[in-house]
Amino acid sequence: MKKTMKKLLTLVLTLCCCASVLCGHSITGKAHEGKFADKTNVKPIALNTPVSGDIQTENGNCWYTFTSNASKDFWYVMEMKSTGLNSCCRLYDADGANIETVYAGKNETRSKYVKLEPSSVYYVQVHGVYYDSYGSFVLTMKAENDEGDTLATATPIPNEYAGTIKTENDVDWLSFNSGANTAVTVTVKNIDGSGVTAQVFKADETSVSDSYYAGKAQSNERTVLVNAGTTYYIKVTGYYDDVRYKISISGRVDEPSKAKKAKSIKLKKNVNGILDTDDDHDWFKVKANKKGNYKFIIKNTDSSSLFLSVYKGNKKIDSIYAGKADSKVLKLKLKKGTYRIEVNGNAGKYAVKVKR
The missing domain is CATH 2.60.120.380 (Jelly Rolls)
Structure with missing residues (x-):
């Protein structure tokens, strides 16, 4: 009976170890992330400037702080590059509320967009996901200009423009002037993302084209008849987060339609x-x-x-x-x-x- 129980216990421990390995971490389990109130050695960082760090202990935590820009017209990107460790990067406001979290596996780079209050202090915590998560990382907090969110606040663009749909709920409004042209072709190219759509509008928000879609690494276009010297608007939307796109505008004088x-x-x-x-x-x-x-x-x-x-x-x-x-x-x-x-x-x- 004792031999049978011993074999059964050995089998259970073996299965637990195998399950732990298959899940991608050791049997030692998750690392202690550390509480916001217990943060120490908080280092100030500058926006758009990469900062390097190391996690070398089981419960290692690195804390950073920065102040957002005074203008509301920015999106912020929390980018995490891990080398040799499964890392977790958490963004907090001054009251300790966790606003966003980015996980990056070994030798991965991950990022997320977030909207922040202007002229406000924020904190970033970096720690390993598991007890045996040791290695280095590079953290970058980027500030990017936000394209207009409505037709009234549309961003004027040249004939070529590259933008990003930050989140699946983000909408970019862009504007252009037809100049001497009476026919304009608007091309949308999906540089990197699950999908992007574009549609052309007049100033009164009536559409002059249908909504057209470009899948990943694809392009699509519409040619519309326009009045010379008139401002028109392009509405760009995306599917899911972080959709990078390019808008190209070409025009010509159309043959008379009367x-x-x-x-x-x-x-x-x-x-x-x-x-x-x-x-x-x-x-x-x-x-x-x-x-x-x-x-x-x-x-x-x-x-x-x-x-x-x-x-x-x-x-x-x-x-x-x-x-x-x-x-x-x-x-x-x-x-x-x-x-x-x-x-x-x-x-x-x-x-x-x-x-x-």
Whole structure:
């Protein structure tokens, strides 16, 4: 009976040891994290400046303090880089409330974003997760400018801008001026994150594009028709925390979308155009200098479908359809005079030419 009990006890201890190893720590268990009220040797640190430290004892704790910036327009990043130990980094306010915690495994770097009160004192505690967690670390408390949280506080940006969605509830509002452009392409690139979306708005917060998504390491874009010299807004949201993105803006002067402002083209001259949206209409006009037969040629580059129509005044004379990658010719016998050409259909690139 004694031998049986001894074997059973040995088996239980063996299983406990195995379970402990599988969980990633020794049988000695968790380290004592230390109480906020018992903090000692608190060292001041500067924002955006890495500080190195070591945990060399079972209950080793390192304490630091810093003061947040005077402005509210900042996010703070608590970044922890561990070497040789499983580390825990805790952020406290002056009253000892634990605001945020970052865990970093051996030879890992982990970080979290947090909003802090301006001009306030905070404390950071670093300790090992387990009794046998010994090693070094590098702690950095970073302060990053916050993009506008509403359309009214949107951050003006140049043609290229890199930003970060700090948390899954964070929203970045950005603004740009169209300048001389009447068509603008806004591209969002997901640099590192689970997903990011963008959407373009007018100043009254009515949308001029749908909300479009870019997965990790992917890009997506929308082209929108705009008024020249007008400010527009981009709303960027993310999925989960720490989504880094890049916004690129390119523009051009769109072909006139109204018949009375039709763009003049010359005979035999090839003219390239773009339908920026499915609702876009491009207008041209050409002068027939004498009576005779004329050919209206449309080459569909990448639109799913295009239509070319010819008008005399407000009266449509005839039209022709061109599918994707098609080149079609509309032959007409015309009198001397000026004729308007309308191109419409689905978004895409095309080329138009008129010749005798």
